[in-house]
Amino acid sequence: xxxxxxxxxxxxxxxxxxxxxxxxxxxxxxxxxxxxxxxxxxxxxxxxxxxxxxxxxxxxxxxxxxxxxxxxxxxxxxxxxxxxxxxxxxxxxxxxxxxxxxxxxxxxxxxxxxxxxxxxxxxxxxxxxxxxxxxxxxxxxxxxxxxxxxxxxxxxxxxxxxxxxxxxxxxxxxxxxxxxxxxxxxxxxxxxxxxxxxxxxxxxxxxxxxxxxxxxxxxxxxxxxxxxxxxxxxxxxxxxxxxxxxxxxxxxxxxxxxxxxxxxxxxxxxxxxxxxxxxxxxxxx
Amino acid sequence: xxxxxxxxxxxxxxxxxxxxxxxxxxxxxxxxxxxxxxxxxxxxxxxxxxxxxxxxxxxxxxxxxxxxxxxxxxxxxxxxxxxxxxxxxxxxxxxxxxxxxxxxxxxxxxxxxxxxxxxxxxxxxxxxxxxxxxxxxxxxxxxxxxxxxxxxxxxxxxxxxxxxxxxxxxxxxxxxxxxxxxxxxxxxxxxxxxxxxxxxxxxxxxxxxxxxxxxxxxxxxxxxxxxxxxxxxxxxxxxxxxxxxxxxxxxxxxxxxxxxxxxxxxxxxxxxxxxxxxxxxxxxxxxxxxxxxxxxxxxxxxxxxxxxxxxxxxxxxxxxxxxxxxxxxxxxxxxxxxxxxxxxxxxxxxxxxxxxxxxxxxxxxxxxxxxxxxxxxxxxxxxxxxxxxxxxxxxxxxxxxxxxxxxxxxxxxxxxxxxxxxxx
Numbered sequence: 001x002x003x004x005x006x007x008x009x010x011x012x013x014x015x016x017x018x019x020x021x022x023x024x025x026x027x028x029x030x031x032x033x034x035x036x037x038x039x040x041x042x043x044x045x046x047x048x049x050x051x052x053x054x055x056x057x058x059x060x061x062x063x064x065x066x067x068x069x070x071x072x073x074x075x076x077x078x079x080x081x082x083x084x085x086x087x088x089x090x091x092x093x094x095x096x097x098x099x100x101x102x103x104x105x106x107x108x109x110x111x112x113x114x115x116x117x118x119x120x121x122x123x124x125x126x127x128x129x130x131x132x133x134x135x136x137x138x139x140x141x142x143x144x145x146x147x148x149x150x151x152x153x154x155x156x157x158x159x160x161x162x163x164x165x166x167x168x169x170x171x172x173x174x175x176x177x178x179x180x181x182x183x184x185x186x187x188x189x190x191x192x193x194x195x196x197x198x199x200x201x202x203x204x205x206x207x208x209x210x211x212x213x214x215x216x217x218x219x220x221x222x223x224x225x226x227x228x229x230x231x232x233x234x235x236x237x238x239x240x241x242x243x244x245x246x247x248x249x250x251x252x253x254x255x256x257x258x259x260x261x262x263x264x265x266x267x268x269x270x271x272x273x274x275x276x277x278x279x280x281x282x283x284x285x
Numbered sequence: 286x287x288x289x290x291x292x293x294x295x296x297x298x299x300x301x302x303x304x305x306x307x308x309x310x311x312x313x314x315x316x317x318x319x320x321x322x323x324x325x326x327x328x329x330x331x332x333x334x335x336x337x338x339x340x341x342x343x344x345x346x347x348x349x350x351x352x353x354x355x356x357x358x359x360x361x362x363x364x365x366x367x368x369x370x371x372x373x374x375x376x377x378x379x380x381x382x383x384x385x386x387x388x389x390x391x392x393x394x395x396x397x398x399x400x401x402x403x404x405x406x407x408x409x410x411x412x413x414x415x416x417x418x419x420x421x422x423x424x425x426x427x428x429x430x431x432x433x434x435x436x437x438x439x440x441x442x443x444x445x446x447x448x449x450x451x452x453x454x455x456x457x458x459x460x461x462x463x464x465x466x467x468x469x470x471x472x473x474x475x476x477x478x479x480x481x482x483x484x485x486x487x488x489x490x491x492x493x494x495x496x497x498x499x500x501x502x503x504x505x506x507x508x509x510x511x512x513x514x515x516x517x518x519x520x521x522x523x524x525x526x527x528x529x530x531x532x533x534x535x536x537x538x539x540x541x542x543x544x545x546x547x548x549x550x551x552x553x554x555x556x557x558x559x560x561x562x563x564x565x566x567x568x569x570x571x572x573x574x575x576x577x578x579x580x581x582x583x584x585x586x587x588x589x590x591x592x593x594x595x596x597x598x599x600x601x602x603x604x605x606x607x608x609x610x611x612x613x614x615x616x617x618x619x620x621x622x623x624x625x626x627x628x629x630x631x632x633x634x635x636x637x638x639x640x641x642x643x644x645x646x647x648x649x650x651x652x653x654x655x656x657x658x659x660x661x662x663x664x665x666x667x668x669x670x671x672x673x674x675x676x677x678x679x680x681x682x683x684x685x686x687x688x689x690x691x692x693x694x695x696x697x698x699x700x701x702x703x704x705x706x707x708x709x
Contacts, residue, residue: 166461254579
């Protein structure tokens with residue numbers, strides 16, 4: 001009989017404060033894009049960093065309450081994805097001294113955490129096979145991969161928007177929010193880097209998952225490889241490898257950008273619909 | 286302050302380029318001209334601003350006929366007829382000359398409204414004039430105030446933030462595609478003035494890899510040797526698009542020299558990221574259908590001129606705010622000038638009254654000699670007190686009210702008490 005666990009109220013409180021930080025951070029990022037006042041910028045970054053720390057604290061508190069990695073259920077996995085996105089946003093900002101991704105990423109981070117906090121949390125202790133470093137690393141790397149693909153998607157969307165505004169002859173303007181976006185060459189480079197991080201993390205996660213599955217599922221589910229989730233992830237991984245190799249070989253940046261956006265849409269489908277509706281084995285507990 | 290500020294100048298609004306070229310000063314010529322004006326007792330101090338768009342002389346004169354005298358002197362100095370000079374000159378005295386310099390420093394009088402270069406040129410003119418000893422207390426302060434005013438206009442308004450020239454706009458566009466131009470490869474097609482100017486700007490921006498291409502190969506080679514670039518034959522111009530980041534074309538060809546269809550083929554093998562194509566030729570050198578090729582961003586003079594026009598309009602919207610800053614700065618400077626004038630007038634008035642008091646005491650000396658020491662001391666104090674009482678109201682009057690009012694009062698006092706005559 002599964003053990004009933006406490007809901008992890010400490011984690012929830014930290015989660016709600018993190019949510020507030022993310023909301024204000026997103027607001028200040030958008031305000032900064034419209035009017036680049038230094039105060040708005042500092043507040044946006046500072047609140048994003050505070051939100052990320054509290055998000056991590058929330059995950060830790062939940063981990064203690066669940067006696068497992070905190071992201072074996074969808075609540076935890078969404079919260080972790082939000083955390084990675086916030087961290088990647090801050091890292092890119094510090095690396096390139098550019099706040100143009102924040103207005104796009106932080107609202108997503110906010111929504112992810114909001115959904116995570118709204119959904120019911122796992123109340124049972126994890127099965128023994130869901131404990132241990134292989135499973136934990138598999139999920140963590142997967143989330144890192146998803147976050148990197150999300151960043152690549154945001155960078156690509158920016159590339160397409162900036163490119164479109166530059167292609168337009170009528171009403172072309174050199175000021176306003178568009179002028180504060182990074183150059184096309186930066187967006188292209190950063191997109192390649194994000195794709196690289198995402199592909200490497202996801203491939204490692206897939207390998208670890210396969211290793212874990214051969215040990216845990218082999219007996220009861222010999223055909224685990226044919227699970228819709230596994231098949232979808234493998235196809236997405238192949239897709240991203242092709243995009244990455246093409247990009248490094250000098251494919252037209254606009255094509256890479258379009259493929260990055262399309263790839264992330266596939267990721268979202270895999271993460272939500274496939275997980276929740278089609279997969280028999282790969283379900284959140 | 287002895288004397289009045291004035292300026293006389295020749296700028297792009299009135300004087301032809303030919304005349305402006307003749308009136309341009311090297312730093313040594315500027316010093317020579319000013320020293321000549323000092324020797325002729327026309328100016329007591331001064332500074333010359335000489336740029337491609339203006340040659341203006343600012344100074345302090347004690348003469349009513351200062352401006353025509355300067356024109357006479359400069360006519361001899363440059364070997365240009367006096368009437369020609371005066372016919373194309375602009376000039377002003379007093380606060381008008383201050384206002385003019387402040388407007389110049391703010392970019393309000395520039396050919397490209399709000400351009401920033403002029404501020405550096407004024408700063409440089411002042412530095413040289415101070416070094417040569419021609420800018421003394423008043424002109425030094427005047428030019429420093431002008432630089433301060435120009436800086437305020439630039440920081441408090443967006444007059445100079447948007448480029449308003451074709452090369453400026455073209456360079457802004459490269460910033461939207463590339464983080465930096467340094468390390469980028471640029472193809473320049475043509476061999477005219479535009480190409481030469483662009484090559485110079487590119488080198489200033491850190492570009493080291495410039496490829497020149499021209500129908501006449503010798504001309505391309507001459508440019509390449511001037512700018513440490515290299516050349517490609519004319520028939521390889523389209524193929525070269527595959528290996529560069531920026532293309533600027535400005536030839537005199539009557540038909541497009543790059544066709545979209547052949548360019549599309551060439552670019553299918555391109556492995557360099559986005560390509561910026563600047564077509565500055567009339568008629569166009571590059572077919573507009575190039576716009577349909579992915580990652581190619583083409584701009585022609587129509588688009589760039591539209592941006593220039595738009596930015597100029599936006600700059601013009603900032604003119605009232607900039608003018609208000611100029612007026613504030615003029616008032617502040619004239620306030621300082623009036624303080625100097627008031628001090629001079631008060632000093633002269635006090636000296637005159639003291640002189641009168643002493644003369645009267647002397648005149649009544651024999652009669653006062655009959656008095657005892659205490660009575661004589663009393664008379665002395667009485668006259669001193671009278672002078673102080675008489676000075677009280679003018680002193681207050683010279684220190685209160687607006688700048689113009691105070692200067693007017695100072696002038697009235699000087700005239701009524703004949704202070705100028707006494708000082709000579």
